[in-house]
Amino acid sequence: MSHQVILDCDPGHDDAVAMLLALGSPSIDLLGVTTVAGNQTLAKVTRNALSVLALSGHAGAGVGVYPGCARPLVRELAVAEDIHGESGLDGVELPVPTAAPRDEHAVDFIVRTVMKRPPGTVTLVPTGPLTNIALAVRREPRLAGRVREVVLMGGGYQRGNTTAVAEFNIRTDPEAAHIVVNEDWPVTMVGLDLTHQALATPAVEREIAGIGSPVSDFVVGLLGFFRQAYQRQQGFADPPVHDPCTIAYLLDPGVLTTRRAPLDVELRGELTAGMTVADLRGPEPENCRSQVAVCLDRERFWSLVVSALRAL
Ligand code: BDR
Ligand code: CA
Numbered sequence: 001m002s003h004q005v006i007l008d009c010d011p012g013h014d015d016a017v018a019m020l021l022a023l024g025s026p027s028i029d030l031l032g033v034t035t036v037a038g039n040q041t042l043a044k045v046t047r048n049a050l051s052v053l054a055l056s057g058h059a060g061a062g063v064g065v066y067p068g069c070a071r072p073l074v075r076e077l078a079v080a081e082d083i084h085g086e087s088g089l090d091g092v093e094l095p096v097p098t099a100a101p102r103d104e105h106a107v108d109f110i111v112r113t114v115m116k117r118p119p120g121t122v123t124l125v126p127t128g129p130l131t132n133i134a135l136a137v138r139r140e141p142r143l144a145g146r147v148r149e150v151v152l153m154g155g156g157y158q159r160g161n162t163t164a165v166a167e168f169n170i171r172t173d174p175e176a177a178h179i180v181v182n183e184d185w186p187v188t189m190v191g192l193d194l195t196h197q198a199l200a201t202p203a204v205e206r207e208i209a210g211i212g213s214p215v216s217d218f219v220v221g222l223l224g225f226f227r228q229a230y231q232r233q234q235g236f237a238d239p240p241v242h243d244p245c246t247i248a249y250l251l252d253p254g255v256l257t258t259r260r261a262p263l264d265v266e267l268r269g270e271l272t273a274g275m276t277v278a279d280l281r282g283p284e285p286e287n288c289r290s291q292v293a294v295c296l297d298r299e300r301f302w303s304l305v306v307s308a309l310r311a312l
Pocket of ligand 2: 039
């Protein structure tokens with residue numbers, strides 16, 4: 001089955017891998033890439049998205065990049081330069097973009113695209129702060145009934161990374177995340193509980209390097225920088241490649257084990273602002289529109305990534 005996807009991202013090393021996974025997988029129909037300020041400024045992440053599309057060659061031809069919000073809804077932007085570097089994609093030489101950003105705001109593009117397609121066909125995949133997605137559903141409330149699903153990378157039910165309990169994408173724009181998880185649409189939260197299982201081990205890196213193409217060389221360069229940043233900043237031996245876990249779930253739902261759970265986002269806590277709160281008490285609720293990702297089938301995940309990179 002093929003998935004019509006809008007990828008809303010802030011590339012970002014792992015966002016770039018998510019883009020390449022989508023572009024190299026025939027069953028993902030990438031309708032557009034929308035960008036949002038997060039890992040770096042809007043100008044930088046937009047340029048990075050265009051560079052990744054240029055690198056992907058014909059697979060990316062015709063896929064538009066639509067710049068969105070340059071800052072969170074309420075709070076100041078605090079970029080993740082410590083993890084992603086000054087460009088947002090440090091560690092590689094960025095290919096020169098072969099196209100300009102589209103002249104339509106991300107929010108307008110999302111609304112237009114979802115509303116013109118049959119209900120239940122478009123999946124939104126946010127892998128950055130949720131600013132664009134929140135504005136889109138406020139701008140056009142009927143979006144909630146038309147989107148097939150929101151599969152987001154963000155949050156965590158056990159821990160954070162920007163603070164003890166808040167993950168970067170949610171902590172950057174908690175008000176937007178609050179809107180998104182409280183909307184009446186299906187949400188799958190692929191949080192740190194899951195993505196910390198998606199470690200790019202040396203064996204994974206060797207397999208990608210073995211492909212021996214400009215795309216695989218680019219990914220190896222990204223992973224090298226990402227590894228050092230995660231070692232330095234967060235004490236990881238291998239870097240967690242968060243964002244492509246969302247796309248992998250669409251390609252093969254069996255890659256993730258999920259559990260239904262009511263979800264919310266803490267806005268006011270002095271120590272907990274930006275924390276995602278999943279209610280995991282008692283038996284799994286039947287009529288719950290949100291679920292959290294719990295367990296990753298690492299082998300299946302990396303084999304999807306490697307096949308996509310090989311196909312590009
Ligand atoms: C998330 O934050 C960003 O740094 C990554 O791109 C990922 O989306 C992980 O917390
Ligand atoms: Ca991201």
